[in-house]
Amino acid sequence: MLFFIEVTLSGLMAGVMYSLVALGFVLIFKASGIFNFAQGVMALFAALTLVGFMDEFGMPVWLAIIGTIAVMIALAWVIERVMLRHLVNQEPIILFMATIGLAYVLEGLGDILWGSDVKVLDIGIPQGAWDWLWDQGIYVEKLELFAAATAAILVIFLAIFFQKTRTGRALRAVADDHQAALSVGISLHTIWVIVWSVSGIVALVAGIMWGSKSGVQFSLSLIALKALPVLILGGFTSVPGAIIGGMIIGVGEKLAEVYLGPFVGGAIENWFAYMLALAFLLFRPQGLFGERIIERV
Amino acid sequence: MIYRETGQFKANYADDQALFPIAQDRYVIYAVLFATFAVVPMILNQYWLNAIILPFLIYSLAALGLNVLTGYCGQVSLGTGGFMAVGAFSIYKLMVAVPELGFITLVILSGIITAAVGALFGLPSLRIKGFYLAVATLASQFFLIWLFNKVGWFFNYNATGMITSPPMTIFGVLVTGPEATVTAKYFLVASIVAVFALVAKNLARGRFGRNWMAIRDMDIAAELIGVRPLIAKLSAFAVSSFYIGMAGALYFAVWLGSAEPTEAFDINQSFLVLFMIIIGGLGSVLGSFLGAGFLVLMPILLKNILVDGFGTDSALAAHIEIMTVGALIIIFLIVEPHGLARLWRIAKEKLRLWPFPY
Numbered sequence: 001m002l003f004f005i006e007v008t009l010s011g012l013m014a015g016v017m018y019s020l021v022a023l024g025f026v027l028i029f030k031a032s033g034i035f036n037f038a039q040g041v042m043a044l045f046a047a048l049t050l051v052g053f054m055d056e057f058g059m060p061v062w063l064a065i066i067g068t069i070a071v072m073i074a075l076a077w078v079i080e081r082v083m084l085r086h087l088v089n090q091e092p093i094i095l096f097m098a099t100i101g102l103a104y105v106l107e108g109l110g111d112i113l114w115g116s117d118v119k120v121l122d123i124g125i126p127q128g129a130w131d132w133l134w135d136q137g138i139y140v141e142k143l144e145l146f147a148a149a150t151a152a153i154l155v156i157f158l159a160i161f162f163q164k165t166r167t168g169r170a171l172r173a174v175a176d177d178h179q180a181a182l183s184v185g186i187s188l189h190t191i192w193v194i195v196w197s198v199s200g201i202v203a204l205v206a207g208i209m210w211g212s213k214s215g216v217q218f219s220l221s222l223i224a225l226k227a228l229p230v231l232i233l234g235g236f237t238s239v240p241g242a243i244i245g246g247m248i249i250g251v252g253e254k255l256a257e258v259y260l261g262p263f264v265g266g267a268i269e270n271w272f273a274y275m276l277a278l279a280f281l282l283f284r285p286q287g288l289f290g291e292r293i294i295e296r297v
Numbered sequence: 298m299i300y301r302e303t304g305q306f307k308a309n310y311a312d313d314q315a316l317f318p319i320a321q322d323r324y325v326i327y328a329v330l331f332a333t334f335a336v337v338p339m340i341l342n343q344y345w346l347n348a349i350i351l352p353f354l355i356y357s358l359a360a361l362g363l364n365v366l367t368g369y370c371g372q373v374s375l376g377t378g379g380f381m382a383v384g385a386f387s388i389y390k391l392m393v394a395v396p397e398l399g400f401i402t403l404v405i406l407s408g409i410i411t412a413a414v415g416a417l418f419g420l421p422s423l424r425i426k427g428f429y430l431a432v433a434t435l436a437s438q439f440f441l442i443w444l445f446n447k448v449g450w451f452f453n454y455n456a457t458g459m460i461t462s463p464p465m466t467i468f469g470v471l472v473t474g475p476e477a478t479v480t481a482k483y484f485l486v487a488s489i490v491a492v493f494a495l496v497a498k499n500l501a502r503g504r505f506g507r508n509w510m511a512i513r514d515m516d517i518a519a520e521l522i523g524v525r526p527l528i529a530k531l532s533a534f535a536v537s538s539f540y541i542g543m544a545g546a547l548y549f550a551v552w553l554g555s556a557e558p559t560e561a562f563d564i565n566q567s568f569l570v571l572f573m574i575i576i577g578g579l580g581s582v583l584g585s586f587l588g589a590g591f592l593v594l595m596p597i598l599l600k601n602i603l604v605d606g607f608g609t610d611s612a613l614a615a616h617i618e619i620m621t622v623g624a625l626i627i628i629f630l631i632v633e634p635h636g637l638a639r640l641w642r643i644a645k646e647k648l649r650l651w652p653f654p655y
Contacts, residue, residue, distance in 0.1 A: 035428050086631040092428070093373055094634045097575045097626065100568060104623025111616045225564070228432045236428065264447070271443050274436030278421060281433060285425050 006139060007254050013144035015250020016151050017213070020206040021227035022234065022242040023154070024199040029236045030175040031195040032084070034095045038103040040224020042200060045110045046072055047207030047216045051121050052114040061123045065204075072200030073193075080193045088188075107221060116218065121211035147209040154205060155243060158198075162239075167194060175237070229277035235290025245288060249273045300648040316498060333487050338480050346479045353593045354483075354490045355548050360573040360585035361497050362540025367571070368580035369501055370533035371513030372422050376434040378566035379441035380538050382558050383411045384545030386451050389460040392473075392550065393453060400465045400472055404489065404546050411542020412535040414441075419534025423527060426516075438564055445558040461555035473550050482551050489547065493540065498582045500536065509533050510580070541570075576629050578638025587637040596622065 021039060028036040049071050053064035083102065087095055126142040162168040173181040174191045182188060210220055227246075234245025256272045286292060300321045307313040317323045341350065359381060366372050387407035391398070398406070418437040422430050445451050452460050464474030471477040472485045500506050508529040511519035520526055549556045556562070569592060577588020599621055603614040633639055647654075 083627055083631070087634075090630070090634055093367075094575070094630050096373075096428070096431075097572065098630045100572070101623040101626035101630070104619050104626070106623075108616045108618075108620030108623065112613065112620070116612070116616070225435070228435060232429050232432045267443065267447070271436060271439035274433070274439055278433050278436050281425050281429060282421065285429065287429070 007258050008251055009140055010144075011251035011254030012247050013141065013148060013250070014254065015230075015247035016144070016148045016243075017206070017209055017246075018223070018227050018230045018249060019243045019246030020147065020151055020154075020202065020209060021223050022230040022246055023151075023158075023239065024202040024206065025227060025231050026234075026236065026239055026242045027158075027195055027199040027202065031171055032174070032192055033092060033178075034084075034099065035092065035236070036199070037096060037099040037224065038106060039199065039203060040227070041103040041106045041110075041221040042072075042075075042203035043207040043210065043223065044216070044218070044220040045075075045106045045207075046200065046204035047121060047211040047220060048110045048114045048119070050123075050204070050208065051119045051211070051216050054123075055119070056114075065123075068204055069201055072204055073197040076193050076196030076200050079196055080189060084192055085189065103221070107218075118215045118217040119211075121208065121216050123208060123212070125208075125212050143209070143212055150205060150209065151243065154202065155239065158239060161198075171195060226273065229273035232287055233277040233280050235287030237291050238287070238289035241287060241289030249276065252276050299651075300645065302649075316495070316502075330491060333491065334484070338483055343479045346483050349593060349597065351479070351482060351486060351552050353590055354486045355544050355552055356570065356573060356593055357586045357589040358490050358493065358547065359541050359544035359570050360577065360589045361494060361582065362537045362542075362544060363570050364574045364577075364580065364582070364585045365497065365500070365509070365540065366533050366537035368574055368578075368584075369506060369513060370509035370530065370537075372419075372530065372533065373428070373431040373571075374434045374537070375431050375564070375567045375571065376418060376437035376441075377541055377570045378562040378564055379438040380411055380415055380541040381545030381548060381566060382441055382445055382562035383414050383538075384408065384542030385549035385556055385562065386445055386460065386558075387411065387542065388546035388550050389462065390451070390453075392463055392465060396463070396465060400467050400485075400550075401489070403465075404543055404550075407546040408539040408543040411545070412539040415538020415541070416531045416535040419531050419538075422530050422534065435564075438567055442558050442562060457557070459555050459557045460549065462550040465550075473554070475554060477551075486547055486551060489543065493543070494582060494586075497540070501582065505529075505532055505536070513580075572626060574636075576626065576636055578636025581636070581638035583641060584636050584638030587641075591637065595625070 021043060024039045024042070025036060028034055046068055050064055050068045053059045053067045054061065059067065079102065083098060087098055125146050162172060170181070170186045170191055171194070173186055174188065178188065207220065210223060230242060230245040230249050233249060234241025253269050253273050257269050261268050280288065302319050305320055317326060337350065338346070359377060363374065363377055366374050384407050387410040388403055391403045391406055418434065421433050425433055446458060452458050462473045464471055464476060466472065467485065470481045472481050508524045511524045512526060512529045516526060545562070549561070553561060573588035573592050574585060575588070576591055577586065578584025596618055599618050600614060603617060604611055
């Protein structure tokens with residue numbers, strides 16, 4: 001039983017990490033209908049920049065984080081200026097392909113600027129087992145607990161931002177209907193810069209957490225692939241969906257690996273999440289919390 | 298003046314329904330076929346044939362397959378790598394088990410096996426649409442690669458998990474294995490690609506193709522006028538996987554010679570083929586070839602310019618290369634989102650009216 005709890009807990013924690021990446025996807029998809037494949041590479045790029053600022057320029061942690069946030073905002077501005085502005089009204093698949101192109105560019109850029117070797121990211125997040133639960137015989141990583149707390153704070157912050165501020169209202173208006181938003185005087189371009197900046201910052205948080213856990217390296221960009229089943233499970237347009245979807249995937253994956261894996265040869269983590277999401281989709285094609293898809297002829 | 302249908306009278310139905318109704322189109326096709334089978338093998342050396350032309354032809358076949366699914370039927374798939382692996386492993390098992398059937402039969406058989414697998418993984422498409430489906434097809438990619446890595450039966454339980462193609466002959470000429478000449482491989486691949494490109498062109502304008510396009514343009518409306526989505530979508534998945542499976546079989550058995558699933562058929566293959574049809578043009582047979590040519594040639598060209606031209610060191614060149622590929626894709630999508638085939642269509646319209654455009 002204790003083992004089961006431990007596996008479930010570690011699944012939940014891993015799920016939170018997926019949610020952090022999925023969150024960035026959801027933000028951009030909500031506001032612009034773009035399926036941003038570059039989210040994972042953005043996390044890698046943010047983490048690389050942070051490490052670069054700390055190691056090469058000797059900045060203290062807080063300054064480096066502020067610097068990286070500035071870089072991500074500048075990046076959002078450039079992306080809007082150079083890419084999105086020219087792709088308005090294109091089909092979703094074209095936009096999706098453009099973000100894959102963007103992923104390539106960012107990957108190459110990050111490598112050229114900061115080098116492609118594995119880097120250690122240490123910004124003072126506590127590591128090791130959480131003592132209190134360890135005494136009960138359950139191993140829970142402090143870092144993952146910290147990530148969960150950060151995710152919770154992030155979601156609260158985003159919820160307030162979306163519900164209570166003027167910009168947030170504009171964002172929701174754009175998400176609801178581009179044309180209507182334009183007609184009441186909301187600038188799409190500004191909204192896109194804001195939303196890409198916010199998801200850049202979310203990417204930074206995800207990058208910090210994953211980077212502290214397993215070092216900053218290329219494989220970081222592959223966590224985007226892990227976040228995709230989370231997305232289809234939770235629904236592309238739902239922030240709570242991203243969090244809860246992440247947890248379901250995290251727990252499901254860990255339990256399957258431990259209890260099912262030995263029978264089929266192990267390493268099923270790679271595809272189990274997708275199968276789980278696929279099974280859910282057969283019953284709810286729009287994901288758990290996605291908006292109901294209404295089709296008209 | 299040169300390219301127009303004026304004055305080309307059709308005297309019977311057969312002429313009217315020909316695959317290429319305009320005479321100049323036919324001449325171009327004959328010229329291309331002649332060039333493919335007579336000129337290219339004469340003038341190009343082994344390196345060119347092996348490093349550029351063979352992958353170009355094989356990727357064209359894969360792009361054709363994906364174009365059937367994504368371009369004609371509108372179902373985005375990210376499982377191309379996985380289906381190519383199915384083709385590769387089927388032909389490996391077949392080459393070991395029943396080599397007496399002949400290589401071409403085996404290629405087609407492995408295509409058929411892949412078609413069955415593709416139709417199976419196409420089942421969710423009846424319920425899921427758009428990006429949800431695209432992500433769902435990733436499931437097939439990861440699951441299939443995992444399967445070929447884990448289940449020993451597929452690679453005949455050898456210790457490395459690699460599959461190596463045994464030597465096989467067609468009309469007494471070696472076409473696979475290390476001793477086969479590049480020219481023989483080239484003729485084999487080029488014939489298969491030429492035949493199946495014509496088949497695809499034919500399929501696309503026939504009943505199946507029209508059903509697919511109806512589903513692509515608006516699935517509910519298509520259903521209302523009597524297109525059965527089950528048949529249309531699954532046939533698109535099956536035909537597409539058939540092509541991709543053959544491409545995978547040729548990719549492994551003829552071009553690579555030996556392969557290992559995680560590296561040769563990973564997710565990047567899926568993206569590469571998707572890029573090809575986007576850059577070449579969705580819903581166009583010609584576009585599949587143009588896209589494949591562009592994406593096979595460009596990295597080689599870039600590498601040559603950077604490493605040999607400017608003396609950049611190769612690690613940096615690799616980073617610049619990936620950046621340039623990404624940037625070019627973005628630029629392409631901005632400038633011509635309908636792909637290279639669209640440029641050709643515009644040129645054709647202009648040619649028809651030339652020199653009196655008004």
